[in-house]
């Protein structure tokens with residue numbers, strides 16, 4: 001299939017590009033490089049620097065490249081920043097995908113895979129979280145993603161758009177060969193922050209030790225980035241017009257912050273120091289996905305083991321201490 005990957009220079013998008021090419025698809029990447037890295041884009045993909053919100057340019061690109069489906073990754077991802085500057089999030093995470101949907105309709109592109117998030121659930125009513133559980137996001141980031149989900153669902157009903165909405169839990173790891181990986185600036189995610197602290201001999205902060213969990217620290221569901229992007233390829237291949245297709249992407253297993261730090265100690269062989277800090281605002285106690293729906297689609301994680309996820313991330317961090325600037 002001829003596919004357009006928006007945000008293909010980002011962490012998850014760049015892994016998706018690689019796996020899509022491996023699966024035999026022809027890939028065009030659209031990325032404005034505001035947070036992505038040109039060096040992360042596979043050289044076999046056709047790269048275009050530009051904005052997903054530029055409907056005229058996107059429509060031309062869809063026609064010129066004979067695009068049959070779009071995988072939309074391009075988005076901002078910082079919850080705290082979204083509270084400080086909601087406009088930035090509503091523009092990039094809602095207005096831009098709306099423009100993209102318009103361009104797709106004009107160019108008669110009828111399939112989209114959308115990167116959504118567990119943040120649409122807010123404080124979950126139960127764990128494991130099921131896809132039909134209520135959407136009640138508690139910050140502009142989660143709301144911007146929920147609004148795009150709704151726009152896609154309505155476009156499906158009104159115009160027959162085929163879609164898959166994928167709600168990510170905690171994505172981690174890197175390409176097993178260590179050539180592409182996570183390079184956010186600033187980095188806020190737990191596993192890279194532990195590994196960066198380990199490399200630099202610093203202590204990592206634990207944000208809150210008084211949560212309603214067995215060891216007092218937050219529990220999250222971690223999924224290897226390669227397993228996550230392979231779920232996209234499967235979902236893409238199974239898109240059917242008029243079919244509801246919302247999938248949680250997680251592993252159904254929860255790890256506390258302390259357990260993740262212990263797993264990083266085991267994977268790196270380093271004695272990583274940890275310091276207890278106050279809570280970070282807006283963190284729910286526990287987020288764990290029910291993954292039965294995506295498994296029913298035929299998805300089986302290749303790297304379900306936490307030590308493997310961390311080892312791959314560690315390989316990337318050791319070989320790229322300054323990310324793509326290394």
Ligand code: UFG
Pocket residue numbers: 077079117118119141169170171188189190191193194204205206207208218219220257280283287
């Ligand atoms: N944490 C620490 N120390 C750190 C970094 C994180 O203790 O240095 C803790 C956090 O407080 C949280 C857990 O580790 O309890 C995981 O934090 P991450 O930032 O790695 O991930 P989140 O669960 O906060 O975020 C993920 C996605 C977001 C999404 C959110 C939904 O990365 O995009 O889930 O709630 F919005």
